[in-house]
Amino acid sequence: MRLLFLGLVALLAYFLLRKLLKNYQFSRKNQVIDTRRMVRCAHCGIFLPESEALTEGSHNFCCREHRELAKSDKG
Ligand SMILES: [Zn+2]
Structure with missing residues (x-):
């Protein structure tokens, strides 16, 4: 049961991190376009x-x- 809980937490952390990383890359991309206008x-x-x-x-x-x-x- 404990292992299941740990797995769930890891999965949640993975998805959260992925989302954060996506947002980070997106804002960086926008910045590049802005400076190269x-x-x-x-x-x-x-x-x-x-x-x-x-x-x-x-x-x-x-x-x-x-x-x-x-x-x-x-x-
Ligand atoms: Zn000129």
């Missing part, structure tokens, strides 16, 4: 990671020069 420079059209892009309003730029150029284009 690409945006487009509104001036030259080059693609770059969102984390490296400069934003001005709703536009993204690859560098400060392009941001300034786009600003002066508008007048």
Whole structure:
């Protein structure tokens, strides 16, 4: 009877661990997608990671020069 109980506990722990591991992998996957999100420079059209892009309003730029150029284009 004791062995049965131990087996049950082990089984429960196994399933719990599997679920936790799945959740962990899932959140890690989401994070990777998030950091690799690409945006487009509104001036030259080059693609770059969102984390490296400069934003001005709703536009993204690859560098400060392009941001300034786009600003002066508008007048
Ligand atoms: Zn650019």
